[in-house]
Amino acid sequence: MSEKFDVIVVGAGPSGNAAAYTAAKAGLSVLQIERGEYPGSKNVQGAILYANALEQIIPDFRDDAPLERHIIEQRMWVLDDESFVGTHFRSDDYNKPPYNRYTIIRAQFDKWFSSKVKEAGALVICETTVECLLMDGDQVVGVRCDRQGGEVFADVVILADGVNSTLARKAGFHGEIQAGNVALAVKEILFMPQETIEARFNVKDEEGVVIEMFGKITDGLMGTGFLYTNRDSITLGVGCMLSDFKQNPNRTSPYAMLEKMKAHPSIAPMIAGGEMKEYCAHLIPEGGFHAVPKVFGNGWMIVGDSGGFVNAVHREGSNLAMTTGRLAAETAIAAKAAGKGFAAKQLAGYKSALDESFVMKDLHKYRDMPSVFHDNSQFFTTYPELVNRAARTMLTVDGIDKKTKEKEIFSSFRKSRSLAGLAGDAFKLWRAFR
Amino acid sequence: MSTVVNVEEKLFQNRYKVDHGRPHIKIRQPELCRNECKVQSCTYVCPAACYKAEGNGAVTLITDGCLECGSCRIICTELSNVEWEYPRGGHGILFKFG
Ligand SMILES: Cc1cc2nc3c(=O)[nH]c(=O)nc-3n(C[C@H](O)[C@H](O)[C@H](O)COP(=O)(O)OP(=O)(O)OC[C@H]3O[C@@H](n4cnc5c(N)ncnc54)[C@H](O)[C@@H]3O)c2cc1C
Ligand code: SF4
Ligand code: SF4
Numbered sequence: 001m002s003e004k005f006d007v008i009v010v011g012a013g014p015s016g017n018a019a020a021y022t023a024a025k026a027g028l029s030v031l032q033i034e035r036g037e038y039p040g041s042k043n044v045q046g047a048i049l050y051a052n053a054l055e056q057i058i059p060d061f062r063d064d065a066p067l068e069r070h071i072i073e074q075r076m077w078v079l080d081d082e083s084f085v086g087t088h089f090r091s092d093d094y095n096k097p098p099y100n101r102y103t104i105i106r107a108q109f110d111k112w113f114s115s116k117v118k119e120a121g122a123l124v125i126c127e128t129t130v131e132c133l134l135m136d137g138d139q140v141v142g143v144r145c146d147r148q149g150g151e152v153f154a155d156v157v158i159l160a161d162g163v164n165s166t167l168a169r170k171a172g173f174h175g176e177i178q179a180g181n182v183a184l185a186v187k188e189i190l191f192m193p194q195e196t197i198e199a200r201f202n203v204k205d206e207e208g209v210v211i212e213m214f215g216k217i218t219d220g221l222m223g224t225g226f227l228y229t230n231r232d233s234i235t236l237g238v239g240c241m242l243s244d245f246k247q248n249p250n251r252t253s254p255y256a257m258l259e260k261m262k263a264h265p266s267i268a269p270m271i272a273g274g275e276m277k278e279y280c281a282h283l284i285p286e287g288g289f290h291a292v293p294k295v296f297g298n299g300w301m302i303v304g305d306s307g308g309f310v311n312a313v314h315r316e317g318s319n320l321a322m323t324t325g326r327l328a329a330e331t332a333i334a335a336k337a338a339g340k341g342f343a344a345k346q347l348a349g350y351k352s353a354l355d356e357s358f359v360m361k362d363l364h365k366y367r368d369m370p371s372v373f374h375d376n377s378q379f380f381t382t383y384p385e386l387v388n389r390a391a392r393t394m395l396t397v398d399g400i401d402k403k404t405k406e407k408e409i410f411s412s413f414r415k416s417r418s419l420a421g422l423a424g425d426a427f428k429l430w431r432a433f434r
Numbered sequence: 435m436s437t438v439v440n441v442e443e444k445l446f447q448n449r450y451k452v453d454h455g456r457p458h459i460k461i462r463q464p465e466l467c468r469n470e471c472k473v474q475s476c477t478y479v480c481p482a483a484c485y486k487a488e489g490n491g492a493v494t495l496i497t498d499g500c501l502e503c504g505s506c507r508i509i510c511t512e513l514s515n516v517e518w519e520y521p522r523g524g525h526g527i528l529f530k531f532g
Contacts, residue, residue, distance in 0.1 A: 035520055037451070041528045042502065106532035127524030146522050164504040166520065179508050186481050188444070189531045233531075242479070246509045251478040259439045278531050279444035281481035281501040283508075 005031045007332050008143055008154040009122075010130045010167060012039035014318045015304025016160030017113040018057050018325030020122045023158075026333045030122035031152060033145060035129040040110030043162075044187070044282035045318060046228055046235060048210060049104045053319035057326055058116060062098065066108040068230035069208025070099035073201075077266070079215035079225075080388030084266045095207065103208050103228045103235075105189075133157060133171045133300070139343065140171070140299035155342045156299050156332050160325060163283045163305040165293075173300070174293035179243035180374065181287030183223065183312070186254040187237025188262075190274025194232045200270055201229055212315065215384030217261040219252045221245065222373050222380050225261050226315075227270065234271055236262070239284060241374070254281065286312040289367035295354070296347045301328040309359055313366045320359050327353040376425065382416045383425075441483045445499040453525040457497040459484075459506065460517040467493040471513055476506045501527055 009020040012034035020032040036042040048071070054061050073090035094100070118124055134142040134151060142153035159167055163182065168174055201209040213225040223240030238254070238261050245254065261267060285291065285308040292309070295302040303309070304321035311320060331350040335342055354360045373379055390409040394402070417425070461467060467474065468491045476485040482499040485506065500521075507518035520526070 035523045037524050037528050040532055042526075043532045044529065045532065047532075107529050108531075110532075129520050129523040164520075176511070177504075177508050179511070182508065184479070184481065184503060184505050235531075242505055242508060245479045245505075246473075246475045251475075253439070253441070253478045253483070254481040255441045255444060255483075256439045276444070276447055278447055278529065279441075280529060280532060281503045281505075283503050283505065 003031075004142075004153040004155075005029045005123075006155050006336060007031070007158060007329070008033065008152060008156075009158045009160055010143060011160035011162060011304075011306075012036070012114050012117070012124065012126075013043050013110060013160060013162060013304060013321065014113065015306070015309075015321035015325035016158070017110065017117050018053075018322040019158045019160055019303055019329040020117045020124070021057060021113075021120050022326045022329035023332055024117065024120040024122035026329075027121075028333060028336060031154065032117060032122050032124045033128050033130055033143065033152075034114075034124065034126045036126060038111055038126055039114035039124070040107040043106045043110055044185075044280040045104070045106045046187070046226055046237065046315070047104045047106050047109070047318070048228065048315070049102045049109070050316060050319040051098065051100045051102065053322040057322060064112070066104065066112050068103040068105060069203070069206050070094070071101040071103065071210055072203065072207045073209045075209065075211040077211060077213040077215075078384045078387050079213055079217050079264065079266065080385050081216050082265055083388045083392065084213070084215070085387050085391045103210070103230050105230060105233075130161070130167060133167055135171070138298050140297070143167075155336070156301065156347070158325070158328050158332070159300060159302045159306050160304050160321075161306050163285050165302070165306040168293070168300075168302055168306065171300075173297065173302075177285075178287070178291070179246055180241060181285065181291045181308070181370075182242050183239045183284045183286045184242045184245055184254055184281065185237050185239030185284055186258050186279070186281045187235055188258065188276050188280075189230075189233050189235050189278050190271050190276050191233045192274045196273070197229050197232065197234065203229070206231075214380060215388075217257070217264060218380060219248065219250060219257055219260075220377065220381045221248055221252075222377060227267070233277075234274060236267070236271065241286070242283065255279075284312070284317065285310050286370060288312060288370045289360075289363040290370075292363065296328075296331075296344060296350045298343045301331065301347055301350050303328045309363070311362050311366065313369050314362075316362075323357060323359055324354065327357065378417060378421075378425065386413055386416060441481075442499075445482055448499075449528045449530055450498065451525050451528060452498050453521050456522065457495075458519045458521040458526065459495065459497050459500065461493065461495050462515045462517050464492060466513050466515050471515070475509050476516070479509055480506050
């Protein structure tokens, strides 16, 4: 296959599918290459789908996309060894169509999205790994695949190859990923009857609940856990910064952490009896604003996880992936229309479009968050314990007056952390969130 | 945390198409693992327990259960001893749900 296309898209996750769909829909000739048996067979997500980003690409996606449940309730739990303190937010606003958040199962969702890409006219080839980019001087002119005679050419190559970003690294566009800039997450899917889920989570029909957790379940490492309700399954997982896994003196493995989380007295009853049908692991780029590499050059653009486009604070990734994919495709479409070639200068519009969008605005807003959490492990160790102890002290009816209890709580905070430390932490958090 | 967890039981639920005889990840110089690497973090960080610490200080790698996350390559920075590629197209882990 030594044809030439307008655009080659490497990868068929949300970013690649958004790019290929947008470019093909505009009439460009598009080749999309995916290494999995089918799109989605390599991909892992929680998974929450934020409707807005997809709506901008396929407005009527709700008609036939495989959606599990729309989210009507969000819980945030801070866990100690035996307890949790949490907030639950449930609103009937979330229960009025069109819904804005859904749980999805990625293998099914990606397959669906890919069917739309094909309908839009792109050529999609699976079971093919791209080995490297083909260069003519410093211009990317195509890719080499692991098939015989697997050199294919295009005006522009969109790298939607996920967090490991192997192709851009091999081409020298950026260096190796830092362990402090990625989280390693593991998750399981547990099947149980629909009625059981609805009874346990107090929901009906297609309503769903998400629980985000942090605290003791991560063994003192910087990380979070999650539990999401699908139609007749629950996904739950836990993730920590890869650098923390590596440096943890307890040498705790990710699966041991997951197992401990499943055994937590507040979590175990929710998943009891579930039949585990798959265990996954995946990295999440969490370095934020400062970790985004150069994302375009002569004949290439990087989209999605490959460019580090994840808002870890809000657990958003797939929507940034779809948006960056769409913006890159729009840049290619404009460059083709302008007819002045596909050098970096002609693709610079991609960067400005990113800066104008919520993608870079949000990443910029939280630019200091990763380092604040990274340098202050008390947010993941001391505080969850203190908060749980405080709640227990206040809520245990044992004849001690409330004023004395308040004093006891205050002094336990003081003992673990100086007053200046407490105030400093509050300030750091406020500054990073601002 | 001392919970003994049998990760093989978890991996058993997964679907794989193993590319027999063509492992996609290799340890470049096994003697570096044995002699130079004190922490051998791959042996507890790998979510599929592909890396095993042997009694004699050596580390062995069997990629059949690999989940293709990339962690082992990224954490082996000091010695850069992991040669890491994705499997050939269509091979490796095949997530049913993801
Ligand atoms: C546990 C977990 C939970 C998450 N939860 C959420 C959530 O709730 N909500 C949310 O919005 N985001 C979430 N994310 C983040 C989200 O999954 C990612 O941001 C998103 O999948 C990125 O999409 P992508 O298309 O850039 O990359 P990917 O989805 O990783 O797709 C990359 C594709 O490229 C293919 N590929 C890679 N290299 C090659 C090659 N050389 N040749 C051919 N094909 C190749 C891969 O097979 C894959 O299909 C979560 C992530 C994880 C790991
Ligand atoms: S971390 Fe690298 S050098 Fe150390 S044991 Fe593992 S593969 Fe070998
Ligand atoms: S890529 Fe991930 S699952 Fe595979 S061997 Fe490396 S750490 Fe283990």
